[in-house]
Amino acid sequence: MTTEATLLGWQAWATLGVIIIMIVALAREIARPDLILIGSLALLLISGILEPAEALSGFSNQAVFTVGALFVVAAGVQRTQAINFTDTFFASDKKSITGTLFRLMGMTSVSSAFLNNTPIVAMMIPRVQSIASKLGISPSKLLIPLSYAAIVGGIITLIGTSTNIIVSGMLAERGYAEFSFFEITWIGLPAAIIVILYFATIGHRLLPEGKIQNETDNEGSGVHSFQFELKVPEHSKLVNKTVKDAGLRALKQAFLTHIRRGKHIIGPIGPDDLIQKNDILTFYGDPSVIDQFLADSSLTRVIEMSAEAKMMPLYEAVLAPTSPLIGKTLKESGFREKYQGVVLAIHRQDEEMKGALGSIPLKPGDLLLIEAKKGFDALWNSEKNQFYLVAPRERESLPVSEKSGIAIGILLLLILTMVSGLIPIVTAAIAGAIAMLVTGCVKRSEAGQAVNMPVLIVIGCAIGIGLAVEKTGLAEVAAMHMLSASSGFGPIAALAAIYIITNVLTEIITNNAAAVLMVPIAIAASVSMGIDPHAAAITVAVAASASFLTPIGYQTNLMVMGAGGYKYTDYFKAGLPVTLIMMTVTVYISWLFWG
Numbered sequence: 001m002t003t004e005a006t007l008l009g010w011q012a013w014a015t016l017g018v019i020i021i022m023i024v025a026l027a028r029e030i031a032r033p034d035l036i037l038i039g040s041l042a043l044l045l046i047s048g049i050l051e052p053a054e055a056l057s058g059f060s061n062q063a064v065f066t067v068g069a070l071f072v073v074a075a076g077v078q079r080t081q082a083i084n085f086t087d088t089f090f091a092s093d094k095k096s097i098t099g100t101l102f103r104l105m106g107m108t109s110v111s112s113a114f115l116n117n118t119p120i121v122a123m124m125i126p127r128v129q130s131i132a133s134k135l136g137i138s139p140s141k142l143l144i145p146l147s148y149a150a151i152v153g154g155i156i157t158l159i160g161t162s163t164n165i166i167v168s169g170m171l172a173e174r175g176y177a178e179f180s181f182f183e184i185t186w187i188g189l190p191a192a193i194i195v196i197l198y199f200a201t202i203g204h205r206l207l208p209e210g211k212i213q214n215e216t217d218n219e220g221s222g223v224h225s226f227q228f229e230l231k232v233p234e235h236s237k238l239v240n241k242t243v244k245d246a247g248l249r250a251l252k253q254a255f256l257t258h259i260r261r262g263k264h265i266i267g268p269i270g271p272d273d274l275i276q277k278n279d280i281l282t283f284y285g286d287p288s289v290i291d292q293f294l295a296d297s298s299l300t301r302v303i304e305m306s307a308e309a310k311m312m313p314l315y316e317a318v319l320a321p322t323s324p325l326i327g328k329t330l331k332e333s334g335f336r337e338k339y340q341g342v343v344l345a346i347h348r349q350d351e352e353m354k355g356a357l358g359s360i361p362l363k364p365g366d367l368l369l370i371e372a373k374k375g376f377d378a379l380w381n382s383e384k385n386q387f388y389l390v391a392p393r394e395r396e397s398l399p400v401s402e403k404s405g406i407a408i409g410i411l412l413l414l415i416l417t418m419v420s421g422l423i424p425i426v427t428a429a430i431a432g433a434i435a436m437l438v439t440g441c442v443k444r445s446e447a448g449q450a451v452n453m454p455v456l457i458v459i460g461c462a463i464g465i466g467l468a469v470e471k472t473g474l475a476e477v478a479a480m481h482m483l484s485a486s487s488g489f490g491p492i493a494a495l496a497a498i499y500i501i502t503n504v505l506t507e508i509i510t511n512n513a514a515a516v517l518m519v520p521i522a523i524a525a526s527v528s529m530g531i532d533p534h535a536a537a538i539t540v541a542v543a544a545s546a547s548f549l550t551p552i553g554y555q556t557n558l559m560v561m562g563a564g565g566y567k568y569t570d571y572f573k574a575g576l577p578v579t580l581i582m583m584t585v586t587v588y589i590s591w592l593f594w595g
Contacts, residue, residue, distance in 0.1 A: 011049045012472035018043050019465070019517065026509040030322070033510050034454040037461035044468045054471070058463025062426040063169035067162040067459065068451050069429035074116040075450030076436035077411055078123065079443075080404040097137055101200040104128065104142060105149035109192045112153030113160045114415055121150050121556040125563050140208045143564035144574050145199045147556040148548060152195050152582070155542055156188035157181060158425070159418065163515045165425075166459055167541040170466070170519045176533050181419045184538055186593055191542075191585045195578055206574050208566065226369055227257075227360075228290060228345030230299035232279040238298050244271035254285025290344055301342070302358075314369060315341070315376050317390045318558060321364040324386070331358045339380070341372030347562055367562040378449040389558050407441045455512070462516035475520035480528070491529045495539050495587045498522045502543035503579065507553045515544035535594035539586055546582040548575030 022040040026033060045055040058064070104124075111120050128146055132139040154161035158168060158181045168179040232238055238246045248256045259266040259273070260280035266273060275281075280302060319325055325333050330343050346360060347367040370376065377390040414432035418425050436442045442450065469475045498518065505514035522536035547553030551561045551571050560566070 009472065011047075012474045012477070014047055015044065015049055015468045015472045015474055019469070022465075022513075023505075023509055026513070028322075032454060033513070034457040034461070037458050037465070037513065041461045041464045044465065049472065050464060050468050054467055055464045056460075057467065058460035061166075061169055061173075061460065061463050062424070063162070063166045063463075064456050064459050066159075066165050066169075066426045066429045068456055069426070069433040070159060070162075071116065071451045072433035072436055072442060072447045073411060073414060073429070074119055075446055076407045076441035077115060078119045079446060080407040080441050097135075097141055097204055098200045100131065100135060100137065100142065101145055101204060102196060104131075105145050105196040105199060108146055108149040109153030109156065109196070112150045113156035113188070114411065117150035117154050117161070117556055118559075121147060121559050125560065129563065138209055140564045140566065140570075141204050143560035144207055144557075144566065144570065145204065147554070147560045148195060148199070148575070148578055149192070150556050151545060151547065151554055152188070152192045154188075155545055156185050156192060158184060159415075159429075160184075160188070161511075161545050162455065162459065163511050163544045164541050166463070166512055167515055167519055167537050167544075170463070170516065171523075171533065171537050174523060174533075176523075176537075178425075179534070179538070180421075181415075181425075183534070184541065187538060187542055187586050187589050190589070191582055194581055194585065198577065198581065203574060203577065206577075208570055226345030226347045226367075227282065227284050228369070229260075229302045230281050230283070230290065231302050232275055232277055232281065233300050234277045236277065236298050238275050239277045241275055242271065243269055243273050243275065246275055248275075248281070254283045257282050257284050301344070313374055313376070313392060314344070314371055315390055315392055316562075317368045317370055317380065317387045318562065319362055319364055319366045319368065320387055322386075323362075323364070325362045326364055327361055329359050329361055333362075339370070339372070339376075341370040341376055343368050344371055345369040365561075375449055389555055391559060403439065403441050406439050407436065410435045410439070410441065458510055459512050459516075462510075462513045465513075466516040466520055469517060470520035470524075475524045478521045478524075480524075491531050491535075492587060492591050494525055494529055495535060495590055496583065498525065498536055498539050499543040499583050499587055502540050503546060503583070506544045506547050507550055511544045511547060511554065515540055518544070531591075532594040535590040538594070539590050542582065542586045546579065546586075548578045548582075550575075 018040050022036055025031065025036045025039075030036070031039075041050075041055055044050045045052065108120065108124065124146055125143065128142050129139045131137075132142055155164070158164050158179050164179065164184055172178045238248075243256060256269050258269060259275070260282065261276065261278075281299065325335070330336075336342055345368075346362075347369070348363065348365075377392055380387055380390045410432055413435075414428055417423060417428040417431075423431075433447070437444060437447055469478075498521075502514055502518045502522075505517065508514075518540045519537060522540045523533045526533045526536035545554075547557070549572050551557045551566065551568060557571060
């Protein structure tokens with residue numbers, strides 16, 4: 001590396017400025033990640049730092065098409081409920097948290113090695129809560145391990161996470177060999193085993209001791225408690241009955257907290273209180289009770305809906321701090337008109353909510369149970385300034401489809417094809433997606449919804465931005481300073497520096513963006529150190545995916561937050577040892593095998 005390399009031109013300084021603005025914007029969540037990256041790429045294009053072909057090169061990258069196709073493959077497996085066989089695997093009468101964690105984390109890691117981990121965690125949450133209820137274990141002891149196992153599992157194979165595919169593609173673009181299917185397994189597998197052993201023996205003791213639900217408390221689901229309201233219609237069989245006679249005193253899944261009658265609030269509720277027509281009943285507990293009452297027409301929704309609109313899909317949405325809903329009530333925000341959905345219930349961690357559901361000011365982290373048309377999650381998941389996460393919530397457990405065997409067969413054939421190397425990985429992924437469509441494992445409309453366009457846009461834009469980092473000499477200078485800071489400590493220290501910087505970035509911005517920004521720097525550093533660029537690239541890939549310290553660093557962490565009743569500090573307490581484990585394993589094995 002020459003001295004002249006340190007003399008940056010205006011293009012490098014401008015690129016650095018754009019990146020700093022982008023990181024700040026992503027950290028403060030002032031807009032959706034894809035919009036922020038589009039804006040950043042546009043600045044580099046308009047300023048002339050990137051030519052149009054260079055700026056748009058990321059969208060022709062095979063990683064974009066590979067990840068998009070794998071979204072469809074995962075949707076086919078999810079739609080057919082093909083992984084429901086795990087229910088038998090988890091079945092056990094032994095109330096051992098160690099054994100339960102071994103089975104849970106082991107199965108989740110293996111599944112996440114070959115499938116998108118987000119739908120796996122979404123499908124596993126209610127199963128894990130049910131298992132916890134049966135075994136007398138607090139769900140808080142199992143749900144963070146579930147998320148972490150999914151994250152670590154994604155590092156086991158090339159297709160386990162989109163980050164691996166992106167980094168592999170960036171290596172190929174620079175003239176180096178791509179990752180083989182199991183190359184990253186040398187790190188992912190031992191890391192997964194150590195993390196599972198850690199949680200099964202020590203780690204679960206650092207997790208909060210939440211409430212242990214009896215199996216009858218939230219029958220069949222074990223979900224967290226919501227506040228929700230139902231109305232007594234004029235001809236309800238409950239009219240003029242006492243609370244006890246109406247069967248509302250001994251509900252297993254929820255309890256009646258108070259009654260709103262006109263402008264008056266009646267509560268706390270006693271067994272002899274009479275129920276009158278048009279009363280608004282406020283419950284706290286499992287909102288599955290809603291469907292039970294609606295089914296026999298004894299109670300109705302507070303908001304009247306047309307017959308064809310009733311019993312639409314349910315979704316759980318977590319409010320982001322930047323959401324325009326914060327501080328407003330559902331009525332003030334015009335939620336129904338703006339979002340085309342009805343909030344049936346609200347869950348707020350560690351705080352009792354008082355008053356009518358529509359008059360409760362919303363707070364960051366509130367979990368809303370929303371009834372809306374199909375596709376609500378695909379529409380609003382891209383609006384990270386509105387909701388951290390929108391996930392479907394089944395009204396009842398779906399049966400395994402007769403096509404589940406076909407879906408598993410397609411997945412296995414896809415894996416064998418990728419491992420064999422007979423055809424390019426992108427070709428195999430697209431063929432697998434087409435097979436899911438042709439066999440009916442996934443419908444065309446569902447395939448379109450399964451493809452997460454904001455993620456693909458982030459990947460495409462980030463690759464263009466990464467090209468600017470390399471083209472302007474910014475990567476070379478950053479690598480030089482990194483090596484200078486770790487000089488005298490050898491390549492292990494340089495790899496550790498690469499890991500730490502990437503890992504900090506991924507906690508602040510998206511994992512894919514962090515990886516793309518760091519790959520040019522890491523490769524430049526590896527060339528200067530005289531080691532295989534694969535060592536640095538794999539270090540970046542792992543560090544970008546290994547987000548354990550915050551609930552917002554990775555979406556599966558956020559998915560389990562409300563269900564497990566976690567606080568931000570719980571993630572740091574449980575995640576710091578896991579982060580150190582991952583860094584140690586990654587840096588040492590990268591140096592040992594590729595250094």
